[in-house]
Amino acid sequence: xxxxxxxxxxxxxxxxxxxxxxxxxxxxxxxxxxxxxxxxxxxxxxxxxxxxxxxxxxxxxxxxxxxxxxxxxxxxxxxxxxxxxxxxxxxxxxxxxxxxxxxxxxxxxxxxxxxxxxxxxxxxxxxxxxxxxxxxxxxxxxxxxxxxxxxxxxxxxxxxxxxxxxxxxxxxxxxxxxxxxxxxxxxxxxxxxxxxxxxxxxxxxxxxxxxxxxxxxxxxxxxxxxxxxxxxxxxxxxxxxxxxxxxxxxxxxxxxxxxxxxxxxxxxxxxxxxxxxxxxxxxxxxxxxxxxxxxxxxxxxxxxxxxxxxxxxxxxxxxxxxxxxxxxxxxxxx
Numbered sequence: 001x002x003x004x005x006x007x008x009x010x011x012x013x014x015x016x017x018x019x020x021x022x023x024x025x026x027x028x029x030x031x032x033x034x035x036x037x038x039x040x041x042x043x044x045x046x047x048x049x050x051x052x053x054x055x056x057x058x059x060x061x062x063x064x065x066x067x068x069x070x071x072x073x074x075x076x077x078x079x080x081x082x083x084x085x086x087x088x089x090x091x092x093x094x095x096x097x098x099x100x101x102x103x104x105x106x107x108x109x110x111x112x113x114x115x116x117x118x119x120x121x122x123x124x125x126x127x128x129x130x131x132x133x134x135x136x137x138x139x140x141x142x143x144x145x146x147x148x149x150x151x152x153x154x155x156x157x158x159x160x161x162x163x164x165x166x167x168x169x170x171x172x173x174x175x176x177x178x179x180x181x182x183x184x185x186x187x188x189x190x191x192x193x194x195x196x197x198x199x200x201x202x203x204x205x206x207x208x209x210x211x212x213x214x215x216x217x218x219x220x221x222x223x224x225x226x227x228x229x230x231x232x233x234x235x236x237x238x239x240x241x242x243x244x245x246x247x248x249x250x251x252x253x254x255x256x257x258x259x260x261x262x263x264x265x266x267x268x269x270x271x272x273x274x275x276x277x278x279x280x281x282x283x284x285x286x287x288x289x290x291x292x293x294x295x296x297x298x299x300x301x302x303x304x305x306x307x308x309x310x311x312x313x314x315x316x317x318x319x320x321x322x323x324x325x326x327x328x329x330x331x332x333x334x
Contacts (some may be wrong), residue, residue: 016234
């Protein structure tokens with residue numbers, strides 16, 4: 001039963017169900033530890049660490065990944081070593097520690113190539129692309145995404161190709177290449193629907209909302225964000241949609257309501273992706289300027305009392321109706 005549960009952990013991670021994944025991975029780790037199965041324990045610890053990282057428990061994530069890496073090195077398990085180095089790189093990227101992320105991801109890339117793990121290589125290329133994009137190197141990011149897509153297609157792994165292809169659409173969005181972004185995002189959305197990848201489809205819905213928002217189409221943005229906020233999307237996708245929704249709400253002359261969403265929008269990691277970073281900076285700069293100190297404090301207190309699910313429901317209620325979508329340029333994306 002333990003290997004089956006390990007597969008369930010991976011499935012939960014793919015579906016962004018990180019709390020459930022963390023609880024199950026902890027149980028699986030205990031079972032492997034009791035059985036003296038070091039190979040299984042290394043895998044379970046690394047997946048538990050990934051779940052903790054996604055839940056912003058970075059200290060615990062680093063400790064679990066380090067223990068898993070130590071076991072993998074003891075066993076000379078090259079694929080597992082690459083897998084853990086890969087996610088140590090991701091952890092460092094989302095903490096804004098690019099000086100640490102780059103060598104981790106480069107080592108993982110080398111290890112995947114040496115072990116012949118083409119799927120792992122494709123995955124790390126996509127994440128390496130995101131790291132360099134966050135660091136401002138969009139040309140290299142694009143080349144990594146395209147290479148990742150090509151490897152997945154060669155492996156006939158179209159669901160795997162959806163992730164770097166989705167990252168490519170997001171890259172075009174951040175560059176302001178809206179026609180290319182729309183084409184790419186819609187292609188990934190259709191791909192996700194074809195293969196039943198609900199989490200990816202919802203991610204693309206958020207990106208379509210961002211695309212509409214960037215072009216000043218508040219009606220379309222509202223439609224896409226509502227699709228996500230009323231779903232069982234993962235925490236990251238919900239928070240990204242909340243950022244867009246808060247921008248629309250602020251732009252419709254409801255700054256206090258928008259401010260009440262900010263506590264829930266604290267990203268599950270310590271850094272925002274580029275587009276969300278710009279939205280967040282606009283909101284935290286503009287909203288205190290248009291609210292009194294008392295209104296700001298009250299909105300923050302209201303937000304701090306809400307769970308993420310409650311914030312998503314509140315945002316859906318607060319999003320404007322078609323007849324009431326005035327723009328407030330000070331809080332809209334540049």
